[in-house]
Amino acid sequence: MSETSIDNKTEELIRVQNLVKYYPVTGGVFRREIAQVKAVDDVSFSIAKGETLGLVGESGCGKTTVGHTILQLLPATSGSVTFEGTDVLSLKGAELKEMRRKMQIVFQDPYASLDPRLPIGESIAEGIKIHKMGNADERVDRVIENMRRVGLENYHANRYPHEFSGGQRQRIGIARALTLQPKFIVLDEPVSALDVSIQAQVLNILRNLQKELELTYLFVAHNLAVVEHISDRVAVMYLGKIAEMAPRDELFSNPQHPYTQALMSAIPIPKPNRKRERVILSGDVPSPLNPPNGCRFHPRCPIAKDICSHEEPEIKSLVSEPKHKVACHFTEAATQ
Numbered sequence: 001m002s003e004t005s006i007d008n009k010t011e012e013l014i015r016v017q018n019l020v021k022y023y024p025v026t027g028g029v030f031r032r033e034i035a036q037v038k039a040v041d042d043v044s045f046s047i048a049k050g051e052t053l054g055l056v057g058e059s060g061c062g063k064t065t066v067g068h069t070i071l072q073l074l075p076a077t078s079g080s081v082t083f084e085g086t087d088v089l090s091l092k093g094a095e096l097k098e099m100r101r102k103m104q105i106v107f108q109d110p111y112a113s114l115d116p117r118l119p120i121g122e123s124i125a126e127g128i129k130i131h132k133m134g135n136a137d138e139r140v141d142r143v144i145e146n147m148r149r150v151g152l153e154n155y156h157a158n159r160y161p162h163e164f165s166g167g168q169r170q171r172i173g174i175a176r177a178l179t180l181q182p183k184f185i186v187l188d189e190p191v192s193a194l195d196v197s198i199q200a201q202v203l204n205i206l207r208n209l210q211k212e213l214e215l216t217y218l219f220v221a222h223n224l225a226v227v228e229h230i231s232d233r234v235a236v237m238y239l240g241k242i243a244e245m246a247p248r249d250e251l252f253s254n255p256q257h258p259y260t261q262a263l264m265s266a267i268p269i270p271k272p273n274r275k276r277e278r279v280i281l282s283g284d285v286p287s288p289l290n291p292p293n294g295c296r297f298h299p300r301c302p303i304a305k306d307i308c309s310h311e312e313p314e315i316k317s318l319v320s321e322p323k324h325k326v327a328c329h330f331t332e333a334a335t336q
């Protein structure tokens with residue numbers, strides 16, 4: 001697959017090349033490997049310093065696995081991830097620990113990652129204790145500083161996770177990630193479990209933090225409308241592969257891949273007299289255990305032709321917009 005890269009003028013922070021993550025499926029008396037779940041299959045992209053890449057797709061498309069594999073929370077099957085020129089996937093021990101400090105994650109459900117028996121001030125300080133950063137007073141200062149950054153008050157430090165609302169817990173999750181002074185954060189569906197009004201508040205906090213601290217984000221979401229507000233570029237994933245990738249405004253004004261067009265048609269327009277024509281996809285998402293041959297989208301694609309069932313489309317740039325890349329046999333990109 002050709003690489004989906006950033007503008008040459010920007011400074012690259014992270015590069016993911018041909019990333020593959022397969023999960024073995026075992027069976028029989030001897031628990032031998034009988035199949036593989038192809039969760040991520042040859043995914044490549046780069047993210048520039050200070051940039052937000054939105055990674056979107058339906059549940060099970062592999063987007064969360066990409067985020068977790070980049071951070072080495074899951075071992076990759078093959079491929080490479082370089083962060084500031086260092087090969088992340090080969091790091092071990094102290095080097096991996098230091099890299100993990102620079103690359104943090106905020107989960108969809110921060111409650112699950114908070115110890116219910118610890119006041120949240122201690123939970124936020126956990127990472128800096130593990131990394132032995134600063135003395136006791138400096139740690140308290142850093143916890144308070146980051147709580148304030150996300151809109152929490154000093155007295156919240158002594159309260160327990162169950163005393164907070166969903167939105168406040170997500171702020172705690174963000175403060176936890178910030179205390180380690182990371183450069184890159186994977187935001188793994190950070191607002192999916194929140195009410196719409198709270199979503200906007202958390203997105204604003206993330207945007208302000210990005211400017212203040214020059215953070216770089218990979219924003220994983222199943223909802224295109226959410227990534228539209230925070231991303232500089234957007235990559236759309238389908239069944240373990242990137243189907244389309246482009247700068248945000250280009251993608252939303254000129255979606256090329258039939259899957260992106262279908263996702264986009266489901267976004268409501270906030271004007272009562274205007275309606276989008278909804279593209280309803282037939283069938284369910286096929287299993288990543290046995291993905292379709294050719295274009296993985298072909299069983300559900302409204303414009304599929306014969307070639308789609310046996311020849312996989314390469315991801316290519318549009319002639320009119322080189323930063324816009326699409327994997328489909330029937331776009332301008334395929335006719336170069």
Ligand code: SF4
Pocket residue numbers: 257258259295296297298299301302303304305308313327328329330
């Ligand atoms: Fe549809 Fe064929 Fe394009 Fe795949 S390659 S998106 S099946 S038209």
